[in-house]
Amino acid sequence: MKVLVIGGGGREHAMVEAISRSKRVSKIYCMPGNAGIAELAECIPSIGVMDFDKQIAFAKENDIDLVVCSQDDPLCAGLVDAHEAAGLRVFGTRKNAAIIEGSKSFSKNLMKKYGIPTAAYEVFTDAQxxxxxxxxxxxxxxxxxxxxxxxxxxxxxxxxxxxxxxGVKEIMTDKKFGSAGNEMVIEEFMTGREVSVLAFVDGKNIKLMSSSQDHKRIGDKDTGLNTGGMGTFSPSPFYTEEIDRMGWERIYQKTVDAMASEKRPFKGVLYFGLMMTSEGPKVVEYNTRFGDPETQVVLPRLKTDIIDVFDAVIDGTLDKLNLEFEDQAAVCVVLASAGYPVKYEKGKKITGLENFKNKEGYYCFHAGSKFDEEGNVVTNGGRVLGITAKGATLKEAREKAYEATNWVDFEGKYMRHDIGKAIDEA
Incomplete structure (x- = not known):
């Protein structure tokens, strides 16, 4: 079968890698893709993630059997709805359910209405x-x-x-985040460890993936500005059997049932950002997609054919699927451009990528790369590469991942040096 993946970041590279392992897949396309994804798929850089009409035309012209999207902007804008209306088979969340990420006030109000534990909050549309x-x-x-x-x-x-x-002026008055700041949520600060739990959902049934933990701050010891993620590890030793039990009792199924009750059945990947508080797990946020860089440590350990998973989600048969992961650990260290997340330069030549060829258990996922006019792979974003390694234990995976960060280089390469250091405290 032919598969079309929409997107061009590290998450999509990890998705394409997982899809490439499926014996059912004969051809993968990715739009726009990046220089790393190009090793596994035919990239279509001329078509962007919001170009729904062009995506659909391409899919029909090339007899695409399955379209896959796990990026917030296109999902919240209705990519799945548009592709389904055109008669295409697509994995992702429809617009009316993607609002669970697209509007924080919606998700907070949903949790309040259905008794799902989260931080106390207020919603504002007026800065004063x-x-x-x-x-x-x-x-x-x-x-x-x-x-x-x-x-x-x-x-x-x-x-x-x-x-x-x-902060209010930055978000609501200066519109640093654009129209995202037209409305704002103010909520209590929760203390505890954060854990990310990704789940496949088919509208009613849930299958949890392996737990993980992201590092959002730019600097070591969780200092500095928030980023899209500077690294992650999986599984999280802090996600215990007791936390899992409470999650099922209080959060996971209740969320899916709540969305169904609101006539917004959720299909796709549901990301639960959890805080391990003294009162048990509480929801920090929902996402309607694979997390990035969580995907880079979860999907490399997936044993089940990912196409079978996508089919089960689309067809509503997830309860009949046996979802399996390797009994290993993985750590991802993000290599970023100097100055990220504020101001950074692009176009820096990346060297050493060949060192990852045929290195079992090591991955170099491209988040922001492209080919220049001479055919060199150069930086094309703030987060450039996700260096991932698997190991028998988290400590082993962490050591391997940091070892592998030395195999590749570019001008201004920056990384945190404490990704997964919390493992030592577990």
């Missing part, structure tokens, strides 16, 4: 009212969230009133 609330009711630290999509960066943790007032 938000500031007045902060002046009279806030307990610090406090969290400000742009309501809409902001590439994983629309969340501010404020330690005092002045920081919070500046």
């Amino acid at each position: 009212k938000a500031i007045s609330y902060l002046e009279t009711n806030a307990k610090f630290p406090i969290v400000l969230k742009a309501d809409g999509l902001a590439l994983g960066k629309g969340v501010l943790i404020c330690n005092n009133l002045q920081e919070a007032i500046d």
